Amino acid sequence: MNTQQRISQYIAKEFLQDEGSVSEIPEDLNLLDAGIVDSLGLLRIVAFLEEEMQVVIEPEDMIPENLKSIHAITHLISPQSAEVS
């Protein structure tokens, strides 16, 4: 499973409680505007990325712009995830 799929799966499971919808989440869907993730949810995503994907998110990177969609998150961590995989 690649990075983007793992993030999709996490969001489907944690925020939609619906793993069946993994393939449906458009990668550029704004998760904040769609009411799927709120500010506490952003922290959960950061904790997931740090614990499960072994990347480090600097506090200053924790802005909605970087975490608003599956595409944005994948892009944010791509320099680091490329190293570990």
Add this chain to the structure above:
Amino acid sequence: MMVLDYLNLAAEATPDKTAIICGEQRLSYKQLDQLSEKISIGLKNLGVVPGEKIAIYMDKSLLAVISIYAILKTECCYVPISPDSPWSRVTGILNNCVIQHLLIDDQLNHETQTLFHNAKVNTVSARQLLETINTTRQSVLTRPGANGTDPAAILHTSGSTGVPKGAVITQKNLAVFVSWAISAFDLDADDRLLSHAPLQFDLSFFDLFAAVAASATVVLATPADTVNASRMAQLVNDTGVTIWQSVPSALTLQVVSNSTYKQPEIMPNVRCVLFAGERMPRQTVLNIPTLFPNADFYNIYGCTETNNTFMYQLPADVSKAPDPLPLGKVLPHIQHRIVDEYGVNVSPGTKGHLLVAGETMMIGYIGLDEAGISIYNNSNCINGFYQTNDIVSVENDGNVYFHGRLDNVIKSNGYRINLMEIEDQLWQSGKFVEVAVLCEADDLIGNRIIAVLRPESEHTCSVLDLKIYCAQTLPKYAIPHSFYFSSTVLPKSSTGKIDKHQVAQLWQSAVGY
């Protein structure tokens, strides 16, 4: 003294003092006075007349605050509308208040511009007014005979039929509130007040107007700041904020973020932390002294219709505070009663319905009569007392405690949400034969919203589609957190209505509690 009198005083006495900080931008009292004057002249040139309701469709910014003062200077009433709102809510507010002019920052995208055009609303760029108006007249004190009963602001809450309800707040309401705030927290010119809440939230009256009345400085936190705990702490420390006011969930975000990053973001300059809007989680109560080592903590209770009515100051050792925190004691300018179902005062220790009255209470909800004329409807008030629908009791310690609601209204993330409104929207999707929306207590955000739905046979439903559907029709904070699809008929009470209590049990067993 009305709000504008305070601005005039500050602009005369301390013209160069910083009134507002937003990001890298600073605005002095003189600038705030002159720029708001320019926009006011621009509005008058456009034919705006005193008493008109003028909408502000902007994110929180220097220009938005300048616009609020400009509207008040034009002897009009400001109606903040969040650009985040779904369009159905925007039109509800526009119709409700008969909005003719709407102030925007600079330009709207074509689609939104067309929507306003079709709604017959004139959009006015505040930025362009600033650039084109050259003259400013000398400030004058509020016109003689300025009426305390003039509407100053209309804030919209969740309505029971899906139509937002606009609480009309008068000049006098604001003036009484501001003078209470100054004396209750000893605000002075050295204070820096954090503006955390959005402008359409009544919490913003404190940051915007009490700051000016004390010739203090207000620090605007933008949505990009409030979502990131590190940025918030940095903003507070860099700008020297002394007074923090927010909903509890904002403080919870700071506490949770600290445990994520394992490095406490201490804010030593803050001397007062005020939280209002919903129940404060115990975990947050216990952890806030670490973040604010030099602050006193206040739990404040009220609603948009009445503004703040009760306050509880936490003891120095916060762990000694009752759990949950009490609403506290009634404020000096507020009268209250706790009554039974017959309207008779209950004795201490007995639960009853809280009624409040006082000089910060709205004149009513804005509405239209049959001829389309604006009226103020105060059917929520009986004998001058506003019915909060909150069930409370006064206990031996003299404090008032909250026990629940008489209706379907809940609090989540500090927002007041009517569950019926969410049910209405889900019905309108046409996908379901049965709909029940309920809530479950949540440690961090107060309440989680749960929608239990029985789809039409043959229909398959996706949580993702429903989230997106709700996001188009409901405010973001009202989108259910969880959806559960039932293939069987929802449980009913003996009267044939959906039994929410049994539905809650169905949901709990489904998720494995």
